[in-house]
Amino acid sequence: xxxxALGKGLEALIPGEAERxxxxxxxxxxxxxxxxxxxFSEERLNELAQSIKEQGIIQPLLVRRTKKGFELVYGHRRFxxxxxxxxxxxxxxxxxxxxxxxxxxxxxxNVQRENLNPIxxxxxxxxxxTEFGLTQEEIxxxxxxxxSTITNRIRLLSLPDVVVSALSEGKITEGHARxxxxxxxxxxxxxxxxxxxxxxxxxxxxESRLKKVNPHxxxxxxxxxxxxxxxxxITKGRKKGKIExxxxxxxxLERILEILKRSNK
Numbered sequence: 396x397x398x399x400a401l402g403k404g405l406e407a408l409i410p411g412e413a414e415r416x417x418x419x420x421x422x423x424x425x426x427x428x429x430x431x432x433x434x435f436s437e438e439r440l441n442e443l444a445q446s447i448k449e450q451g452i453i454q455p456l457l458v459r460r461t462k463k464g465f466e467l468v469y470g471h472r473r474f475x476x477x478x479x480x481x482x483x484x485x486x487x488x489x490x491x492x493x494x495x496x497x498x499x500x501x502x503x504x505n506v507q508r509e510n511l512n513p514i515x516x517x518x519x520x521x522x523x524x525t526e527f528g529l530t531q532e533e534i535x536x537x538x539x540x541x542x543s544t545i546t547n548r549i550r551l552l553s554l555p556d557v558v559v560s561a562l563s564e565g566k567i568t569e570g571h572a573r574x575x576x577x578x579x580x581x582x583x584x585x586x587x588x589x590x591x592x593x594x595x596x597x598x599x600x601x602e603s604r605l606k607k608v609n610p611h612x613x614x615x616x617x618x619x620x621x622x623x624x625x626x627x628x629i630t631k632g633r634k635k636g637k638i639e640x641x642x643x644x645x646x647x648l649e650r651i652l653e654i655l656k657r658s659n660k
Contacts (some may be wrong), residue, residue: 414488416455421483423464424456429498430471431519432505433510443476452477455486459497468492468500495527499537506538513572514563517548524549547573555581558588567591570598577605580613623651 455471467474468490477485492500502519505511512517521536524527531549535542551572554558562572571591578584587604590596596604612629619627619638625647628639642648 416486416488418484419458419465419487421478421485424458424462424467424474424485424487425461426471426474427466427468427497429494429499429522430467430501431498431515432471432501432510434515435472435475440472440479443472444479447473447480447482452482452486455488457500458487458489458576459492460489465489468497469504471501495523495529498522498527503538503584506540510515512563512565513548513551513569517551520549521552550576555585555588557585561588568598571596571601574598574601574605578613580617581582583613583615588642619636623654625651 452473454470454473456467456474458465459468460466465487465578469486474485498519502511502516502523505515520531520534523534524531529537531545532542535545538545551562551569554562554572554575556577557571558567561567562569567588573589575584578587587601590604591601612631616627616629619629619640623640626641628641630637630639640651642651
């Protein structure tokens with residue numbers, strides 16, 4: 396699936412010349428909760444606002460009617476820039492659309508223009524799946540992407556919140572995030588994230604680190620730590636390995652020995 400199919404979908408969403416344009420008061424228009432894009436560049440907004448001051452809005456916005464007024468469907472950045480430019484009236488085309496169509500339009504518009512960060516895109520895909528019952532295959536067809544792309548984006552949302560935030564803010568790349576998914580253990584993922592940020596690790600650095608850390612061994616260490624209530628370290632060589640159990644006093648050692656004795660009964 397390529398850009399051509401996606402482009403055709405977007406063309407159908409843009410207000411056409413044959414549609415009647417209405418002049419609507421800015422204070423009667425609100426943002427849609429189904430708009431996947433959450434962040435806008437301040438610099439670009441200000442540039443667009445200056446352009447609107449000088450030339451006005453060339454292409455009308457797309458809205459749908461609500462009980463309280465109108466809800467923005469298409470043209471969120473122009474809407475914000477128009478408000479900064481001091482416009483009180485905005486040209487818009489009114490269409491009757493369902494919530495699902497609204498989310499799809501916002502997603503297709505932003506994917507086409509590559510406006511969304513991976514987390515915004517992933518959240519939109521998940522909403523289409525969980526709230527509106529679209530399969531990942533159906534979502535892929537609507538946005539002109541491979542099904543595996545949809546799956547991999549949604550998987551990013553299973554990462555710890557600190558990683559999701561770092562990716563959303565552009566502090567790490569999607570490649571970093573996808574590699575971190577392979578570590579499984581939350582504490583290790585967060586520790587690796589700190590290394591990436593502190594030492595400016597590349598994706599290749601993280602992949603190399605992953606090869607040295609056996610996720611299964613880490614899982615066993617965590618299980619044993621929970622049983623003994625102390626730090627456990629497992630090292631594995633080619634022919635043999637060892638398990639180290641830390642203790643901090645004679646009493647602590649006796650406690651650990653009692654656990655070992657009970658396990659042999």
